[in-house]
Amino acid sequence: MSATTIPTTPYLTLASDIVARALKAGADDAEVTIHEGDEFSTTVRMGQVETLKESGSRGMGLRVLVASNNGYRVASTSTSDFTPEGIAHLVNGAIALARVTSEDPFAGLADASEFGQLEGDLQLFHEDVYSLPSAERIEYARRAEVAALAADTRITNSDGGSFDAATGRKVFANSRGFAGEYRASSCSISVSPIALGQNGEMQRDYWYTYARALKNLDTPESVGLEAARRTLRRLDARRVKTQQVPLVFSPEVARSLIGSIFNAASGDSIYRGASFFTGKLGQQVAAPSVTVVDDGTLIGGLGTSPFDGEGLPSRRTVIVENGVLVNYVLNTYTARKLGMKSTGNASRGLAGNPGIGPNNLFLVAGWQSPEDILRAVPSGLYVTSLMGQGVNMVTGDYSRGASGLWIESGELTWPVQEITVAGNLRDIFQNITAIANDLVFRGSVASPTLRIDGMTIAGE
């Protein structure tokens, strides 16, 4: 039993109790999720506290499975009402709803042998996040904004500096004997300065630091300075002509491409043929230098947990290895659909069936420095931000708004805005022609700098 799990907490007892009541009411299997969380957030704008928010809430969800001739009928309920009356509604409501749904031969909990949780202290919860007095939390936000505002006279306004902290507890129990609970904390400092260009056009960018423990945050001053640097470099941006040139994705935007690799490999899209990775297991789907890993076991990671949304232990899954698609990412349902085993990627909210989500997802770093990668580009675009949701996971078509810096003779020059970058993800993954050595986790998804060839810029 891991150190983060205390078998006798009131919530764990409550969850197991509700599972038992659901079975008594007619369910053949049941799962109970309880979430409890506290949040604190403050924004300081132009040196003054603008918002201060502090509160907590909790909720619970029940999913019942009723056996029929050919599989199970499944239904779920959720509530914020923890009174006996609220719990009675939760249980009775779920059983009643299961009469409406159809029997599904692939529905059902995982095999008992699959349940479990990671041992040892995963360092997900840190007391320092919770215990810091409000005045000091406000001070973090204020210091970050002050540093950004003081960085340059062209920084004339601000969307504020923020400090956010959250602590939460997740409890999960099912009728096949799994019961687990863990606490997690997170905190962040962010700042979003606004600068004024020569023609009067404003530009904004931001920077942040995000960690499970206060002690692991970057200093507010370094966040403010980096936010200022990123904002200033956008000033007096131009458009460029429609053309095909090499693109260099900065780590912040390359992250979204790694997210697309995960989504393309997600079992839910695979079994229904809704992903361009369908049927591609064992095939080359990316450049040979590309290896993508989802690892739920990293100590203190922002995507780490002792068990997934179905009570399976978190693990490390290689999705793409040297460009070859070696694993789909699966929960129990999609694994059954595909005749495979779950990869422990079940995600879940309070209501509904489990989904699929990443843990700590990253593209393995290469050997070149980001500067080396830029230096090899005679003429191209360094992409620093992307806009919109123009990614079609069925066809792979990719078209998004972009801004960044023009690369000329291997050097970053003037800023570019109001253009799009487009291609098809199948080609984009194959055309990752350079991978930098600058992999840093600033959240649960991380990528180094990437060079991508063959995409189209649409502009003037």
Next chain:
Amino acid sequence: MTNSPASTQQHKQYFFAKFGITERLLERCLGEALSAGGDYADLYFESIASTSIGIDESIVKSASQGVSAGCGIRVLSGERTGYAYTDDLSAERLLHAARTAALIASGPAKQPVAGFTETKTPSLYPAPAIDLDTDLSAKLDLIQRADRTARAYDPRITQVRAGYSDELRRILIAASDGTFASDTQPLARLSIFVLAKDGDRTARGTSGGGGRVEIDFFQTEKSPEHFAEEAARQAILQLSAVAAPAGEMEVVLGPGWPGVLLHEAVGHGLEADFNRRKTSAFTGLIGRQVASSKVTVVDNGVMPGRRGSLNVDDEGSATQETVLIENGILKTYLSDKLSSRLMNMPHTGNGRRESYQQIPMPRMTNTYMLSGDDAPEDILRSVRRGLYAVNFGGGSVDIVSGKFVFSASEAYLIEDGKITAPVRDATLIGNGPEALKYVSMVGNDLQLDEGIGTCGKDGQSVPVGVGMPTVKLDKMTVGGTSR
């Protein structure tokens, strides 16, 4: 309190009876919220009951119902906002939340005004008396019909997912300025996703709609067959789509959902909070030309049954129809109580929030462009080479620089005035304060969207509507791959 209509009594009684809220308790909480000074305090009680049911591979794989309730307490002091919420509506926890929100202010206690005045509200939508339907057979019938229709549309349709979801949101607002309002807000939506496959080509189609309606809307006005055929039509069409063009060209936007252009290009930039902070590309442009003289844009929260409509906003203020741009001239911003007071501007009743856990802010309701004089056929005929975009996925905007995008999911090439090949998904990009200056023709065919839009801002999602007639822009950048 006197003279309140029966429906208001019914909304109010719900909280009074179910959670033991009394007028005396509301006054005590407001008094506690202003115990350290401040200009204003309000209480926002919310109770939500939601149902969703989904069919997938012709199997009803999910049915769920949920209930949640809570109260958010806000204190305003100058430009500062203190906020706390609780999902425990006992007097003790409410008073505790009030004291937490009060920490934003530091001064002598203030007194709320004595007595409440109820906001007069219209009845733009039904107010069902029952929170959760226990009988889901009618909802089941809708998704099964959608599934059957989409599958029957064409043998190349390989996957169909259909979902019906509804919620009933009850709110009660009491404020230290004497505001008292309550409402019952239904919201229902049917959504369909299909895949079509032909050889090695796969394509998707999506459709859906609804509004502040009950289930009868889908039985009488917009049937599941209507939405299912639309999703299937789009997927089949996309099987033969060619690469989208890249670069600046003439763009014709079809009527209805392409109004998301207005939402991104101008709507967000006209929300008063950004303009109060002078962080919007539209800051200081009231009275100035921001669009072609053919363009008039309104935000209208009082349309019956619409997804973005509200009898009362989330600060207890009356909603209204607001002209944002009239014949190309910027007229006003969309405001909430805080911004209208600090900016000394008219209050437009646009204070909205996702839930009791969130601070309200200026948001759009139903935002659309009024019809012009041009026949849609004439608009298309006038284009030599361009793009005709009729359906969009979604969009987003950088308020500060004004740059916005929206992604076409159904579009066609226009060649010599004729619609030719369908093209693959492409994002369109522009600059908000400039884009609508290129509107050269406005159709006489205003349509509102089907009722599926959700708008996100600062992490808060709220239902909205958009609309537009057929519109021609002489210049816009299309983000395809084909030269």
